[in-house]
Amino acid sequence: MAVAAGNSFTITLGTDRTVWAWGSNSNGQLGNGTTTDSYTPLQVPGLAAIMAIAAGNSFALAMENNELASTVWAWGSNNNGQLGNGAMTDVYTVGEVSNMNGTGAIGIAAGYDHAVVVKNDGTVWTWGNNSNGQLGNGTTTVSVVPVQVSGMSGVDAVAAGYFDTVVLKINGTVWTWGYNFYGQLGNGTTTDSSIPVQATLP
Numbered sequence: 001m002a003v004a005a006g007n008s009f010t011i012t013l014g015t016d017r018t019v020w021a022w023g024s025n026s027n028g029q030l031g032n033g034t035t036t037d038s039y040t041p042l043q044v045p046g047l048a049a050i051m052a053i054a055a056g057n058s059f060a061l062a063m064e065n066n067e068l069a070s071t072v073w074a075w076g077s078n079n080n081g082q083l084g085n086g087a088m089t090d091v092y093t094v095g096e097v098s099n100m101n102g103t104g105a106i107g108i109a110a111g112y113d114h115a116v117v118v119k120n121d122g123t124v125w126t127w128g129n130n131s132n133g134q135l136g137n138g139t140t141t142v143s144v145v146p147v148q149v150s151g152m153s154g155v156d157a158v159a160a161g162y163f164d165t166v167v168l169k170i171n172g173t174v175w176t177w178g179y180n181f182y183g184q185l186g187n188g189t190t191t192d193s194s195i196p197v198q199a200t201l202p
Contacts, residue, residue, distance in 0.1 A: 004110075006055035012041065013053050019044040019062055027058040028092030029076035035092065046094045047073060054160075056082060056110035062094070063108045063117075072100040072108060072117055080113045081144030082128035088144060097127070098145040111160035116167075117146065118158045124149040124167055132163040133194025134178030140194055149177075150195045166199075174199040 002013040009023030009030065020041040021030040028035055031044035044062075051065040059076030073094045074083040081088050084097035097115075104120035114128030114135060125146040126135040133140055136149035149165075152175065157168040164178030164185065175196040176185040183190050186199030 002053055004053050004055035004060070006060065006110075007057045009055070009058070009060075011044070011053050011055055011060050013050055013062075017048060017050045019047045019050055019053060021060065024058070027077035027090045029055075029058050029060055031060065031075040031092070031094050033093045044075075044094060052108050054108045054110035054115070056115070056160075057112045059083060059110065059113070059115075061097075061108045061110050061115055063105055065106070070100075070102065070105040072097040072105050074115065077113070080129035081142050082110075082113045082115055084115060084127040084144065084146055086144050100125075100146060107158050109158045109160040109165070111165065112162045114160065114163075114165070116158045116160050116165055118155050118167065122152075122154040122156075122170070124152040124155050124158060126165065129163070130194075132179035132192045134160075134163050134165050136165060136177040136194065136196055138195050152196055167196075174201060 011021045022038045022041045050062045052063040054061040062073045064071045075094045105117045107118040109116040117125045127143045127146045137147045154169045155167045156170045166176045177196045187197045
């Protein structure tokens with residue numbers, strides 16, 4: 001099982017690999033085809049064999065994984081393309097993230113309004129808001145479909161903050177990019193970075 005908390009809504013992954021959601025539903029983040037809030041858990045239709053979940057501000061992600069392929073699903077708010085479906089319109093039911101079906105996704109993360117995937121080849125892909133370079137592709141341009149993070153390989157795990165992203169490589173190094181006003185990139189500066197920089201660990 002697993003749980004994830006967004007902004008005023010919650011999702012959980014059951015032992016049977018189904019997904020349940022409750023709370024605020026103003027942008028369809030409960031995934032049940034409505035915008036009606038729910039005070040009790042509701043099953044998110046259309047999801048099975050889910051291995052991981054993540055929750056952003058008002059959107060959610062789920063990763064389906066089986067022996068042959070993996071698919072990343074997204075639903076809810078899409079004002080900055082954070083659903084990765086090529087559009088910027090909210091979606092009230094689950095839909096596939098573009099170009100992620102059968103591509104070996106093994107991990108997902110959701111920031112405020114951007115999303116991150118690590119694939120089984122160690123590459124990292126991002127989409128959504130990029131105002132502070134949190135997509136890591138050397139630009140600050142929103143992307144409504146997944147883009148590859150510049151120069152990243154050998155990645156084992158991913159996480160996403162408000163407007164920043166962090167990954168852990170198999171070699172134990174940590175790399176970050178995006179918003180850095182408070183030094184959250186860990187590279188000794190307070191300058192945003194639109195490409196990965198290595199965090200300075202003890």
